[in-house]
Amino acid sequence: MQGNLTSSFHLLASLGTLLPQFAVSADVHCRCFPGDACWPSRERWAAFNKTLGGKLVETIPLAAPCHDSRFGQYNAGECNTLQEAWTLPQTHYDSSSSIMAPFFANQSCDPFTGIQGRCILGTYNRYAVAVGSASDVSKALRFTERNNIRITIRNTGHDYNGKSAGAGSLGIWTHHLKDIQISDHRSRHYTGKAMKMGAGVQGFEAYAAAHQHGLVVLGGECPTVGLAGGYAQGGGHSTLGSKYGLAADQVLEWEVVDARGRHLTASRAKNSDLFWALSGGGGGTFGVVLSMTVKAHADMPTSGGNLSFTSDGISQDTFWKAIEAYHVSLPAIVDEGIMSVSAFSTSSFAISPMTGPGVSAERMNELLQPLTSTLDRLGIKYTKLVKQFPNYFEEFNTMFAPIQVGIAQYGGRLVPRSAVLNNNSAVTHAYRKIANDGGAFFIVGINVSTSVAGDVYNSINPAWRDTLLDTVVTTPWNFTAPWSQMVANANKMTDKFIPILKDISPGSGTYINEADFQDPDFKQDYYGVNYDRLLQIKQKYDPNHTFYALTAVGSDYWEARPDGRLCKSRRNA
Known part of the structure; x- marks a missing residue:
């Protein structure tokens, strides 16, 4: 539901804008906003598009067919199709504007709010540049600088924390940067196979390309996530994490355009400070990444395992004793190089799955024996499957079920091994207290200590190195519930659930990409002792704070007003 500017220009010109047709004076401390006198005319946008060779995309909300609005009339057939597919990532990731996390869409144009529900541009970017080169990014940066327009950096829209959304913004859309190259890399710190991937490459594309060469690269459990964006820049846990470390630990080189429009290469040998910041310091704030080069490891036989049980026929005390036993078993499991994903609430528990690169099915069964013995002793009926696969690619594609989007709100905490031991x-x-109050859990059991990650140089929150349980707590999203209820759920995450997790993990931190976006202590929890150094690097490469993302390094330079307008915070005004 968007098009190239040359094809959508006349359509939207006839529809009119969604703001009053009069100019208002801009606040000199704010980014220029649609409706302000400073906002570029349609002729200036068209001229800008010409300099880009037609790569400017004008936003039409994806769910416009579900409403009678200035974008067109309600279309029942199209709307039904959208509603049925709305929680599938592929519905959104080819869009230059759609937001997978519904809280940050703010019902701007929601397919479930009814024909007369508002369909406005709201928090979506106004335009996006479908970048194909560093030159496109530099042109976009010059245009926004001249016109004082907010920028957002976007790839697929996989974003739980609102970093790629922005009212009145120009999106720098990297989704079409799909080049993949396999090479032999030699440097002081690494000699071996490497993969260079464009910023638009998604997990499933990288995994398939690596598999063709007998290799593996690290990526997310959701295969549609773009790997070089906020995923790796924020750290990036992976099913291969207990074998090789985090995704950011694999990075050898970044290709990036900074706020001045300079096309830079960042590695441990060149622009090493920028390399350090991009490798774990969070996406959307240091520059626009065009590509990432990472270590590629030799593929290997890989075991996969599932185990599940419910609370049917047993007491809650017994149910939680079983979960406690699972956590007791994890240190030995992750130290074998296995990553284990679990999900549970008050009624069910599932390991789905365990991934053991280079680990036999027999060994995985041995490592599960302490847990299954406890389940037997507690009288808990369970199902278990452990299977050997010839390679990682087949294990991943077999053992992981599709992951939906837009079904929950997220918060999290890195729980150290010492807390469990x-x-x-x-x-x-x-965990039980949170679950009894409506929370549910998604937990990554992992070991990404320096003994696993090896010789690395990056800004990963040091709390990761001691983590055993990357704990994500969720509250359900309901598209048809009152908005106030969803806001209340978000506040419950901040005010109740996260403080409970902090109490059991003092001094630890949070995974940036699965964090509570309202965390008042985000600088410490997201970045740990690295924040001040990250801010210095931010100011070096982006002295005017061109790049803004919610809770990113330097984000408190700006504040978003209720209408979405981005303005300098009071201390910077």
């Missing part, structure tokens, strides 16, 4: 009952009590 020394006070596992407190960990269980905290």
Whole structure:
């Protein structure tokens, strides 16, 4: 539901804008906003598009067919199709504007709010540049600088924390940067196979390309996530994490355009400060990444395992004793190089799946034996499957089910190994308290210590290195519930759930990409001791704070007003 400017220009010109047709004076401390006298005319946007060779995309909300609006009339057939597919990532990731996390769409144009529900541009970017080169990015930066327009950086829209959304913004859309190259890399710190991937390359594309060469690269459990964006820039846990470390630990080189429009290469040998910041310091704030070169490892036989049980026929005390036993078993499991994903609430528990690169099915069964023995002793009926696969690619494609989007709100905490080893009952009590209050859990059992990651140089939150349980707590999203209820859920995450998790993990932190976006202590929780150095690097490469993303390094330079207008915070005005 968007098109190249040359094809959509006349359509939207006839529809008119969604703001009053009169100019208002701009606040000199704010980014220029649609409706302001400073906002570029349609002729200036068209001229800009010409300099780009027709790569400017004008936003039409994806769910416009579900409403009678200035974008067109309601279309029942199209709307039904959209509603049925709205929680599938592929519905959104080819869009230059759609937002997978509904909280940050703010019902700007929601397919479930009815024909007369508002369909406005709201928090979506106004335009996007479908970049194909560094030159396109530099032109976009010059245009926004001259016109004082907000920028957002976007790839697929996989974004739980609102970093790629922005009212009145120009999106720099990297989704079409799909080049992949396999090479032999030799440097002081790494000699071996490497993969260079464009910023638009998604997990499934990288995995398939690596597999063709007998290799593996690290990526997310959701295969449609873009790897070089916020995923790797924010750290990036992976099913291969206990074998090789985090995604940011694999990076050898970044290709980036900074706020001045300079096309730079960042590695441990060149622009090393920028390399350090991009490798774990969070996306959307240091520059526009065009490509990433990462270590590519030799593929290997890989085991996969599932185990699940419910609370049917047992007491809650017994149910939680079983979950506690699972956590007790994890240190030995992750130290074998296995990553284990679990999900649970008050009624069910599932390991789905365990991934053991280079680990036999027999060994995986041995590592599960302490847990299954406890389940037997507790009288809990469970199902278990452990299977050997000839390579990682087949294990991943077989064992992972499709992951929906837009079904939950997220918050999280990195729970260290010491919390489980020394006070596992407190960990269980905290999880149980949250679950009894409506929360559900998605937990990555992992070991990404320096003994696993090896010789790395990056800005990963040091709390990761001691983590055993990357804990994500969720509250359900309901598209038809009152908006106030969803806001209340977000506040419950901030005010109740996250403090409970902090109590069991003092001094630890949070995974940037699965964090509570309202965390008042985000500088410490997201970045740890690295924040001040990251801010210095931000100011070096982006002295005018061209790039803004919610909770990103330097984000408190700006503040978003209720209408979405981005303005300098009071201390910077």
